[in-house]
Amino acid sequence: MSLLEKLDKSNIPQHVAIIMDGNGRWAKKNNKARVFGHKNGVKSVREVTEGAAQAGVKYLTLYAFSTENWNRPKAEVAALMQLLVTTIAKETKTLNKNNIKLQAIGDLKNLPGNCYSELNKAIDSTSTNDGMTLVLALSYSSKWEILDAVNRLLNDVKASDNKEIKVDEAMFNRYLCTANIPDPELLIRTSGEYRISNFLLWQLAYSELYFTPILWPDFTRENLWEAIADYQSRERRFGKTSEQLSS
Ligand code: FPP
Numbered sequence: 001m002s003l004l005e006k007l008d009k010s011n012i013p014q015h016v017a018i019i020m021d022g023n024g025r026w027a028k029k030n031n032k033a034r035v036f037g038h039k040n041g042v043k044s045v046r047e048v049t050e051g052a053a054q055a056g057v058k059y060l061t062l063y064a065f066s067t068e069n070w071n072r073p074k075a076e077v078a079a080l081m082q083l084l085v086t087t088i089a090k091e092t093k094t095l096n097k098n099n100i101k102l103q104a105i106g107d108l109k110n111l112p113g114n115c116y117s118e119l120n121k122a123i124d125s126t127s128t129n130d131g132m133t134l135v136l137a138l139s140y141s142s143k144w145e146i147l148d149a150v151n152r153l154l155n156d157v158k159a160s161d162n163k164e165i166k167v168d169e170a171m172f173n174r175y176l177c178t179a180n181i182p183d184p185e186l187l188i189r190t191s192g193e194y195r196i197s198n199f200l201l202w203q204l205a206y207s208e209l210y211f212t213p214i215l216w217p218d219f220t221r222e223n224l225w226e227a228i229a230d231y232q233s234r235e236r237r238f239g240k241t242s243e244q245l246s247s
Contacts, residue, residue, distance in 0.1 A: 003225040004054060011232050013185035015059035016052060016224075017207070019199055020044070022191030022215030029215075035079040040217035042087050046094075051221025053098060053132045055228060059181055060134050063199050067107065067141035081111070084138070085118045092122045099131030105177035106140030107148075135181065142201035149175035178203055186231045188224070190216045208234050 020041060027037030045062060052060040065080060072080075088102075095102055102122050111119065119138070153175050157165050165171075173179060183203045189195070192213035196204065210227045212219070237245060 003222055003229065004051075007055060007225060007228055008232050009056060012056045013208075013228065013231055014057070015061065015182050015184040016057050016186045016188065016228070017061040017063070017184040017200055017204070018048065019063045019187070019189040019197060020216040020219075021189060021193055023217060025191065026215040026217045034076055035083075037217055038080055038083055042083065044216055044219045045087070046091070047221050048219065048224050049100070049132075049134055050098070051224045053100065054221070055225060057228075058132060059184075060132060061105070061137060061181075061184065061200070062135070063137045063140070063197075065106075065138045065140070066198060067139060067144050068198065070110075070139070081115050085115050088118050088122045092125050095122070095126050095134070096129065099129045100126060101129040101131070101133045102126045103133055103135045103181075104138050105135055105145070106138045107144055108138060110139045133181070135178075137199070140177070141198040143198055145177050146202060172202075176202065183207065185236075186210060186227065188212065188227050190214050190219050206236070206238055208236065 023037030023041045024034045025037070026040065027034050030036065048062075049060060064084065069080070070077060092102075102119075104119055104123065108116060108119065119136075149172065153167065153172070157163065178200070183205070184200065184207045187196075187200070187204055187207045188210045190212055192211070194211055200207075208231050210230055212223065212227070214223055235242060235245065
């Protein structure tokens with residue numbers, strides 16, 4: 001029986017978020033330039049997207065480029081942006097064939113023009129698909145997202161007649177980039193680093209965290225299913241006791 005068949009289909013995380021890390025180290029191990037690692041990382045993106053859809057995951061969010069990544073050497077940033085443009089253009093057909101909807105979160109206006117327009121083209125083209133949603137976090141950081149939400153909320157309050165607004169969780173959620181996306185039940189980070197790196201800080205409040213030493217270009221769909229199997233072995237208590245959960 002394959003690992004996929006062994007998964008409990010009634011307990012598949014609805015939303016899996018991944019910090020794809022280790023492309024640079026993978027390239028170094030292979031005596032190649034960092035960009036070679038990113039190119040091979042795209043293979044894992046394809047692998048894991050298919051594997052997530054096969055498992056019945058509804059939302060897959062990939063941290064593809066952080067706000068902080070803009071500080072990398074110019075040539076690496078340019079290569080990553082070009083890789084995004086070509087990958088998105090090339091993969092739109094496959095996304096449609098597999099009924100996958102593409103979404104993006106982040107400060108998208110900061111992306112180079114061709115990247116922004118290719119991304120929007122793919123988002124439009126896949127907008128009526130209702131299988132899995134693939135969310136790319138691009139020029140994204142959680143602190144940026146939270147501050148952006150607070151500022152837009154303040155502007156709305158200023159413009160409104162009602163100045164007595166009390167912000168609750170549901171209202172704040174509506175101002176985040178992830179407004180229509182459920183919180184991830186599972187976060188995976190590859191490459192043996194134990195950090196969240198400014199990713200979905202609000203949304204990860206109760207997520208299960210899974211860290212693996214595998215470098216991103218080596219990460220396969222089977223590795224994703226292993227992470228889901230590990231998730232299924234955990235007891236999610238949300239602050240309650242074990243006894244409360246079983247009664
Ligand atoms: C982290 O590895 C990876 C990135 C910053 C970029 C991820 C991008 C891709 C996998 C390719 C494009 C993605 C899509 C969705 C088309 P790192 O460079 O930080 O590795 P290191 O920590 O070993 O240096």
